[in-house]
Amino acid sequence: MSTLAATHVHETHSHAHEEPTGWKKYIWSLDHKIIGIQYLFTSLAFLLIGGGMALLMRWQLAYPSTQVMASGDVGNPIALPFINPQFYNALFTMHATVMVFLVVMPLLIGAFGNYLIPLKIGTGDMAFPLINELSYWFYVASGVIMLAGFFVAGGAAAGGWTAYAPLSSVAAYNGTKMGQTLWAAGIFVNGLASIMGAFNYITTIVNMRAPGMGFFRLPLTVWALFITAFLLLLAVPVLSAALAMLILDLNFGTNFFNPAQGGQPLLWQHLFWFFGHPEVYIMILPAMGMASDVLSIFSRKPVFGYKAMVFAMIAIGLLGFIVWGHHMFVSGMNLVLSAAFGVSTMVIAVPSAIKTFNWLGTLWGGSIHFTTAMLNALAFVAMFVIGGFSGIFMASTPVNIFVHHTYFIVAHFHYVLFGGSIFAVFASIYTWYPKMFGRMLDETLGKIHFALTFVFFNLCFFPMHNVGLGGMMRRIADPTAYEHLRSLQPINQFITFAAIGLGFSQLLFFWNFFRSLKNGKPAGKNPWHATTLEWTVASPPGHGNFAVTPTVYRGAYDYSVPGHPRDYIMQNEPDAPDAPATKPRTTALVG
Amino acid sequence: MNSTTLPASHSFPTPSAGPRFTLPKFGMLVFLASEAMLFAGLIGGYIVLRIAQGPGSWPPPGAPEIGVKLPPTFLNWVMIANTVILLSSSVTYHWGEARMRKGGSGLIGYGLTAIFGTIFLGVQAWEWLHLKHEGMWFNTYGIYGSCFFTMTGFHGLHVFLGLLCILMAVGRSGLRQMKLFSGQTPNPSHTFEELTGYYWHFVDLVWIFLYSILYVL
Numbered sequence: 001m002s003t004l005a006a007t008h009v010h011e012t013h014s015h016a017h018e019e020p021t022g023w024k025k026y027i028w029s030l031d032h033k034i035i036g037i038q039y040l041f042t043s044l045a046f047l048l049i050g051g052g053m054a055l056l057m058r059w060q061l062a063y064p065s066t067q068v069m070a071s072g073d074v075g076n077p078i079a080l081p082f083i084n085p086q087f088y089n090a091l092f093t094m095h096a097t098v099m100v101f102l103v104v105m106p107l108l109i110g111a112f113g114n115y116l117i118p119l120k121i122g123t124g125d126m127a128f129p130l131i132n133e134l135s136y137w138f139y140v141a142s143g144v145i146m147l148a149g150f151f152v153a154g155g156a157a158a159g160g161w162t163a164y165a166p167l168s169s170v171a172a173y174n175g176t177k178m179g180q181t182l183w184a185a186g187i188f189v190n191g192l193a194s195i196m197g198a199f200n201y202i203t204t205i206v207n208m209r210a211p212g213m214g215f216f217r218l219p220l221t222v223w224a225l226f227i228t229a230f231l232l233l234l235a236v237p238v239l240s241a242a243l244a245m246l247i248l249d250l251n252f253g254t255n256f257f258n259p260a261q262g263g264q265p266l267l268w269q270h271l272f273w274f275f276g277h278p279e280v281y282i283m284i285l286p287a288m289g290m291a292s293d294v295l296s297i298f299s300r301k302p303v304f305g306y307k308a309m310v311f312a313m314i315a316i317g318l319l320g321f322i323v324w325g326h327h328m329f330v331s332g333m334n335l336v337l338s339a340a341f342g343v344s345t346m347v348i349a350v351p352s353a354i355k356t357f358n359w360l361g362t363l364w365g366g367s368i369h370f371t372t373a374m375l376n377a378l379a380f381v382a383m384f385v386i387g388g389f390s391g392i393f394m395a396s397t398p399v400n401i402f403v404h405h406t407y408f409i410v411a412h413f414h415y416v417l418f419g420g421s422i423f424a425v426f427a428s429i430y431t432w433y434p435k436m437f438g439r440m441l442d443e444t445l446g447k448i449h450f451a452l453t454f455v456f457f458n459l460c461f462f463p464m465h466n467v468g469l470g471g472m473m474r475r476i477a478d479p480t481a482y483e484h485l486r487s488l489q490p491i492n493q494f495i496t497f498a499a500i501g502l503g504f505s506q507l508l509f510f511w512n513f514f515r516s517l518k519n520g521k522p523a524g525k526n527p528w529h530a531t532t533l534e535w536t537v538a539s540p541p542g543h544g545n546f547a548v549t550p551t552v553y554r555g556a557y558d559y560s561v562p563g564h565p566r567d568y569i570m571q572n573e574p575d576a577p578d579a580p581a582t583k584p585r586t587t588a589l590v591g
Numbered sequence: 592m593n594s595t596t597l598p599a600s601h602s603f604p605t606p607s608a609g610p611r612f613t614l615p616k617f618g619m620l621v622f623l624a625s626e627a628m629l630f631a632g633l634i635g636g637y638i639v640l641r642i643a644q645g646p647g648s649w650p651p652p653g654a655p656e657i658g659v660k661l662p663p664t665f666l667n668w669v670m671i672a673n674t675v676i677l678l679s680s681s682v683t684y685h686w687g688e689a690r691m692r693k694g695g696s697g698l699i700g701y702g703l704t705a706i707f708g709t710i711f712l713g714v715q716a717w718e719w720l721h722l723k724h725e726g727m728w729f730n731t732y733g734i735y736g737s738c739f740f741t742m743t744g745f746h747g748l749h750v751f752l753g754l755l756c757i758l759m760a761v762g763r764s765g766l767r768q769m770k771l772f773s774g775q776t777p778n779p780s781h782t783f784e785e786l787t788g789y790y791w792h793f794v795d796l797v798w799i800f801l802y803s804i805l806y807v808l
Contacts (some may be wrong), residue, residue: 127613128618194624198621199622203617203621233628234624234625234628235628236625237626237629238629239632240629241636242636244741245636247736248729252729252732253729254641254734254741255730255737256734256735256738256741257637261734262766263640263734263737265645268638270639
């Protein structure tokens with residue numbers, strides 16, 4: 001065994017750089033694990049900022065500072081007086097921008113992508129460690145640029161995260177030329193970080209897999225991140241082009257989106273959503289991949305239909321590029337075209353359903369361990385299904401026209417983004433935190449956090465379907481200003497209290513997270529008895545990850561193999577020559 | 592234990608045959624796919640905007656004529672020559688790389704590429720100033736000016752970044768030449784030159800598309 005392993009030691013790309021020490025390790029490390037942890041901490045900090053903005057908005061919606069009371073008194077006694085409509089607009093714009101570009105994408109792709117890809121494919125680091133670290137600092141810079149908008153004349157961008165022209169492209173309309181420009185520049189820089197990460201991941205996964213790690217032995221997490229990297233690579237630059245046009249229109253008098261001079265406001269929508277829809281899958285595919293792995297580990301069963309899962313993700317990625325028009329059904333689009341976009345959108349339900357049924361198939365008959373990670377992964381599946389169903393409603397043009405720009409949409413994308421992606425992130429943090437920091441998170445606190453989050457999440461976002469169907473528009477600072485919404489105001493206040501509960505429940509998570517860094521139980525190499533390569537090395541793994549490049553003998557999901565003494569077989573365990581259980585499969589291939 | 596117990600689907604990288612692409616080259620090619628999408632976004636936007644102008648209103652009345660005419664105008668000849676110069680710079684770069692792989696320095700090839708690249712950028716700057724003098728700028732003649740200056744500007748920025756890399760390659764080949772003169776072995780790593788080459792050829796390829804839609808069609 002040792003002689004075999006020794007022949008496959010690659011010295012070409014591991015240990016290409018020395019490990020820095022002291023503070024340098026956390027500022028300018030080229031180690032993918034440190035970079036992943038940098039992404040994790042930074043995006044959790046941005047999560048607090050984005051969540052704080054959400055709570056301010058919710059308070060304004062429940063107790064609007066602009067409300068005129070029935071008695072004729074102006075103002076609401078417990079309103080926050082500093083929230084005026086312009087600031088409210090800036091809040092929802094920046095809440096979405098921060099959550100999309102600074103929280104969900106960096107958590108899924110920056111933190112877990114960086115941390116897990118090299119470990120799971122059995123290599124020492126990413127293909128381009130320097131570009132990896134540059135990508136992190138570009139991401140930090142993009143956050144600073146975006147949030148700087150709050151401190152310039154006119155305030156932060158307030159035209160929604162979709163920044164539809166001409167509201168965004170004419171300074172006289174949006175009232176904050178500088179804020180809107182910083183918003184666009186921040187996302188441009190963020191896009192550079194994404195592109196750097198994307199080609200780094202693709203190069204790493206294609207070229208640096210350990211011997212024996214064929215594409216169809218990759219854990220689904222790696223497959224999902226691989227497909228996501230292609231979406232980033234091809235969708236983000238189109239947004240960059242649109243952002244450049246927006247910055248030029250705002251500051252240099254070009255006319256791309258100016259209809260008076262032959263420009264087209266709709267061009268912005270096409271370019272934005274050409275990026276924007278793949279972006280939706282950029283934010284859910286990695287969550288699907290990681291949730292698949294978590295479900296398999298804690299059901300002690302192989303992922304049901306592994307190849308179907310892979311091809312479903314590829315199909316989702318490809319279809320994601322031809323459905324962007326479903327965001328634009330009310331833009332005056334040709335009805336034949338909108339029918340085409342509607343059909344192509346509904347087709348995405350097929351691979352999504354394949355994934356959902358395969359998750360259920362993975363659970364079916366499994367020996368399910370209800371760890372905190374598993375609970376979050378189960379919540380991911382359930383919430384994703386709810387968000388997915390409301391997505392199918394909207395794909396149908398007539399329904400879409402009715403619910404367009406209402407809270408029904410807000411409910412939908414929070415079910416997929418929070419209910420989907422963030423629950424998957426929690427599941428992943430509980431699963432891989434022991435690997436990252438060498439200590440376990442507290443399970444009791446974790447379960448309380450999960451229960452509170454799950455309950456408050458649904459109390460907060462489910463009623464948004466109802467107020468949306470009741471006609472409540474997105475992006476309004478004061479629902480009480482509209483007669484048809486006044487009867488919905490108690491629901492709005494209920495949502496606000498649920499949101500506050502949801503927000504404060506996260507403090508439990510942060511407490512657990514930071515407390516366990518020092519006080520958690522030591523994790524050991526493989527606390528979950530999982531099969532993939534990251535669990536073969538110490539927690540946390542040393543610089544360079546693997547002392548000897550591992551050789552892979554099997555797929556990532558050999559759980560509960562009949563006849564095997566343990567209920568899991570590591571990917572780098574060779575078949576014993578006299579093992580009866582796994583032998584037939586090998587010989588069946590030959591004979 | 593030997594590798595025959597491994598399943599048939601299993602394959603080890605064969606150590607004798609080197610990989611077709613080294614990691615940096617592979618990464619550069621993937622990155623260029625992203626760059627291609629950037630220009631695809633710009634060109635797609637241009638096509639949409641221009642088709643919507645309707646027949647007969649392109650270029651807008653009174654705007655300076657940049658499209659190729661028969662017989663060609665002075666400006667046409669200048670831009671045709673500039674295009675030929677940029678495309679030749681790909682050839683000279685390739686020649687420099689070929690010399691370098693055969694053990695030479697490639698200094699003349701890289702030097703010519705740097706000169707051609709500089710001429711291209713200089714002529715672009717002259718064209719911009721000329722058109723500005725004629726009253727055409729980012730904010731005039733509707734989207735005619737916007738599209739022209741944004742697209743040639745993005746491309747010019749890419750040429751500029753490529754040119755910086757080419758100057759670096761010239762410096763490296765100069766060092767190589769000095770080592771050759773003094774009988775030493777030059778730096779055997781060609782990765783920088785190869786990556787710069789991919790990028791430069793890509794930028795040239797983009798120019799063929801931009802020239803076609805901005806000047807010819």
